[in-house]
Amino acid sequence: MATAVLLLSCPDRRGIVAAVANFLVRHGGNVLHADQHVDTVEGIFFQRVEFDWDGFSLERAEFEAQFRSTVAEPFSMNVAVRYSEDQVRVGILASRQPHCLGDLLMRWSAGELPMDLRVVISNHPDHAELCTGLGVPYRHLPIEAEPDGKTRQEQQVREVLADHDVELVVLARYMQILSPTFIADHPNRIINIHHSFLPAFVGANPYRQAHDRGVKLIGATAHYATDDLDEGPIIDQETTRVTHRDDVARLTRAGRDLETTVLARAVRAHVEHRILVYGRKTVVF
Amino acid sequence: MATAVLLLSCPDRRGIVAAVANFLVRHGGNVLHADQHVDTVEGIFFQRVEFDWDGFSLERAEFEAQFRSTVAEPFSMNVAVRYSEDQVRVGILASRQPHCLGDLLMRWSAGELPMDLRVVISNHPDHAELCTGLGVPYRHLPIEAEPDGKTRQEQQVREVLADHDVELVVLARYMQILSPTFIADHPNRIINIHHSFLPAFVGANPYRQAHDRGVKLIGATAHYATDDLDEGPIIDQETTRVTHRDDVARLTRAGRDLETTVLARAVRAHVEHRILVYGRKTVVF
Amino acid sequence: MATAVLLLSCPDRRGIVAAVANFLVRHGGNVLHADQHVDTVEGIFFQRVEFDWDGFSLERAEFEAQFRSTVAEPFSMNVAVRYSEDQVRVGILASRQPHCLGDLLMRWSAGELPMDLRVVISNHPDHAELCTGLGVPYRHLPIEAEPDGKTRQEQQVREVLADHDVELVVLARYMQILSPTFIADHPNRIINIHHSFLPAFVGANPYRQAHDRGVKLIGATAHYATDDLDEGPIIDQETTRVTHRDDVARLTRAGRDLETTVLARAVRAHVEHRILVYGRKTVVF
Amino acid sequence: MATAVLLLSCPDRRGIVAAVANFLVRHGGNVLHADQHVDTVEGIFFQRVEFDWDGFSLERAEFEAQFRSTVAEPFSMNVAVRYSEDQVRVGILASRQPHCLGDLLMRWSAGELPMDLRVVISNHPDHAELCTGLGVPYRHLPIEAEPDGKTRQEQQVREVLADHDVELVVLARYMQILSPTFIADHPNRIINIHHSFLPAFVGANPYRQAHDRGVKLIGATAHYATDDLDEGPIIDQETTRVTHRDDVARLTRAGRDLETTVLARAVRAHVEHRILVYGRKTVVF
Secondary structure, three states: OOEEEEEEEEEOOOOHHHHHHHHHHHOOOEEEEEEEEEEOOOOEEEEEEEEEOOOOOOOHHHHHHHHHHHHHOOOOOEEEEEEOOOOEEEEEEEOOOOHHHHHHHHHHHOOOOOEEEEEEEEOOOOOHHHHHHOOOOEEEOOOOOOOOHHHHHHHHHHHHHHHOOOOEEEEEOOOOOOOHHHHHOOOOOEEEEEOOOOOOOOOOOHHHHHHHHOOOEEEEEEEEOOOOOOOOOEEEEEEEEOOOOOOHHHHHHHHHHHHHHHHHHHHHHHHOOOEEEEOOEEEEO | OOEEEEEEEEEOOOOHHHHHHHHHHHOOOEEEEEEEEEEOOOOEEEEEEEEEOOOOOOOHHHHHHHHHHHHHOOOOOEEEEEEOOOOEEEEEEEOOOOHHHHHHHHHHHOOOOOEEEEEEEEOOOOOHHHHHHOOOOEEEOOOOOOOOHHHHHHHHHHHHHHHOOOOEEEEEOOOOOOOHHHHHOOOOOEEEEEOOOOOOOOOOOHHHHHHHHOOOEEEEEEEEOOOOOOOOOEEEEEEEEOOOOOOHHHHHHHHHHHHHHHHHHHHHHHHOOOEEEEOOEEEEO | OOEEEEEEEEEOOOOHHHHHHHHHHHOOOEEEEEEEEEEOOOOEEEEEEEEEOOOOOOOHHHHHHHHHHHHHOOOOOEEEEEEOOOOEEEEEEEOOOOHHHHHHHHHHHOOOOOEEEEEEEEOOOOOHHHHHHOOOOEEEOOOOOOOOHHHHHHHHHHHHHHHOOOOEEEEEOOOOOOOHHHHHOOOOOEEEEEOOOOOOOOOOOHHHHHHHHOOOEEEEEEEEOOOOOOOOOEEEEEEEEOOOOOOHHHHHHHHHHHHHHHHHHHHHHHHOOOEEEEOOEEEEO | OOEEEEEEEEEOOOOHHHHHHHHHHHOOOEEEEEEEEEEOOOOEEEEEEEEEOOOOOOOHHHHHHHHHHHHHOOOOOEEEEEEOOOOEEEEEEEOOOOHHHHHHHHHHHOOOOOEEEEEEEEOOOOOHHHHHHOOOOEEEOOOOOOOOHHHHHHHHHHHHHHHOOOOEEEEEOOOOOOOHHHHHOOOOOEEEEEOOOOOOOOOOOHHHHHHHHOOOEEEEEEEEOOOOOOOOOEEEEEEEEOOOOOOHHHHHHHHHHHHHHHHHHHHHHHHOOOEEEEOOEEEEO
């Protein structure tokens, strides 16, 4: 079934829900899911509405124009419209560790993640066989040991992403730091997995930090990448219990399961158009 | 802030959300929370709307009558209207075990559970001091060792509940089986806590059954009481990990924490008017 | 580092721990991990001891003979000895669903599961490319539509397992029922994943059963296969919260993550020699 | 059944387990539970042994002296010996919030927490009735609005604790900061509950910090109090999922359940002699 999704946010006031509902009723829109939220402190209204597109009486362009003029503008709304027929075009960046990449590939190839996986890029050759075996283009872009090796490789990454018309970049334990320019050019379109329960243990070696501190839980955090490392809007998090028996190697292994789970959930939420970002926070419907 | 809650269910069709939203907008209703669900298999629409009652332009009777004629009837809705000013009147039945009763009392006396706790009834005298110390009437109704002792005690329980105008009966590990008549007279108004993850381990001694089966998780289930023991609509459930080290006594102790948590969540959902029952299932918004 | 593992069980009495510890000390055994348990109801003692094999002063045969005569026999012990140098030889049986198989392959190929994966067998051709891409022999053994098609295919499965000298059979959502003979020939050496929190929802379509019952949690159970379907000794279980919003398809998807996690944990426990079976229960150290 | 507990730590080397086991066997000690751990990085061995005291052939003084000379000294062990007959003498400090105090009282009065609860001290009068109703002395020690009011009150607290011969101080959301001297005088004998998943959100208002950061989980941490606020050895932690719908008030309420659970677990671990502290870490058997 083809569906359309409206993602809305605007200053909170009376009548928003009625206006949206009336617009859809008028044009034969059958609402399948609707979810809303008001941040009462900031006074912002958020809504996600998914409706049956097959029976809708307007074409895309008409719909978007009319909705904008009769609903969005009167309420000063930010609006995003997405159609299930247009899957999000995704590129995955990975380094040597295979668990997050492998998990996303398994889910995608099982038909579980509704995304258009365009390309996997890595600074290592390791995953070529796995990717091409599943029919996903694999680009090995090594970082040369020369003064501007890193800069040149990032430029190549950008070109490959552009060539494949990628909308969403997923950092599946990609161990290279992206430049501020790269990040600024993909606002809320890069999902990173950090291997700790942020804001605890920012920076390098969070499992070692966790071990040194003697915590009884470890965690993982999926967030949109921003300039401020590990400070971007959090999409999802999870923790699991550990004990004094878990040395750094065991924490790392337990953490891998968290990382794959949390990253997959975050990617799913994004490609199903369930996330609204405001400030450094997210609403995940 | 005074609020009103609409709990609605009806056959699913287009325009329900718009009709409800329009009605509220027309009378100055500011929606604070709205949540909806469609059971697409059964074709039933469910909605909970909570709105600011202080600024609303209609009186209670007017509101209920107009909503009924202009919205509920055209859509063949079941409607329940509740006002935050009218807290649910609750009676708790307990036996000897104190954990569920004590937990509910602590939450209520801390102002955490918005309910009007009218009376605690027990077939044991144990909790008198605790209850009266917190200002809650305590009625000790023992079961006499005579042929119809149980029947007579239940009759006394009914009278005490009636005297205190109780709407919701909470069975806080009450170890007496209630008669079918008692249950039939309180449809979806008796919450029981069963000490297993239903439908596993129905009947007596679930922790022993769990131990004999060698499960690695134990659970607890809060449900509305129905004639069919342990078969009523489930409101909430939870599980916790156990190991071979946990004998029946330790399972029982770990289970007590589950029981208190799950029962408190279920009671909260009920007194906040978040539960809709249909068939043997619940929608908990 | 090469290690050896002792898995012991015997009637409980004083002096067992001392006897085992003294034997190891005498021969230069450095204990790395030791864990013990007493089932006080049954009066059975269980122990797992892992020690550094490199520095040990006896050869395998000597060690096993001397331990048997000086410790095991006096205490009427059941003893299993395993060496980390001999990884467990594993065969995986799968049908069409890829998630459990894919997850095990990803973990194994990442070096996370210390097992000697010999072969993947399936009644479908689907996973050939994935397996052979990772260097794992894949045998497609379809079930022919003839009277004894199932029996003949099972016979072929047995032969392939024998050819590859498989010790542990993992049923990764293998949708064929194995014959009692097959199961009897592999006692506690077949791990199955059942897609419910046993003993709830035995039999077919547990996610549909769970949906019909309106539960608020779903689960998965890994167990050793026995003749009595879904009744074998439980190795591991897990649950996850669901709501009225989760239809059967969403329950199924959420369940897949449980299934992969629980099956992987159970396989890991087995290949690390952490499981002792007694009656229909397990001790998992 | 009367039991004794040995809590041991020493530099790791061969033969420790055998030496302890042999000592107990020699004197008729029947081991009920034994648990051990080696921190392989630091090279430290930890063990907890609980054995049947009724059948033991030595008196307390004899046992302690002989164990010290024949086992502890040769292995340079730190040894603590505790007897189940001597319950830990506990004093609880609380402020206005009742949930942690109420929960500990309910568990203790139900016979669930094996401790000798001597006194509850508060800078508020609120909990007097609850405590005295349960037979626990309640001391209201207000902080006077005078220059050294805080210092004088802390001195009074010390005196009350001394009068009741308190060994373990439990800070049940006690909102006063204790002086470095007070803390130094009770090393690893003050358990505090911090309302965040440490080390995230140290300091004041962690729920507000969590809300501002947009986290998807909140947590609670029980730890021994040290001079360095929120930096003491962690005993236990737990987290729970939250969403964008949870404002600070709802985070606070959800957090209260975490706080009570985690604090109760930590107190139980302490009074059952399951905790060994080393550096800023704990081993919790």
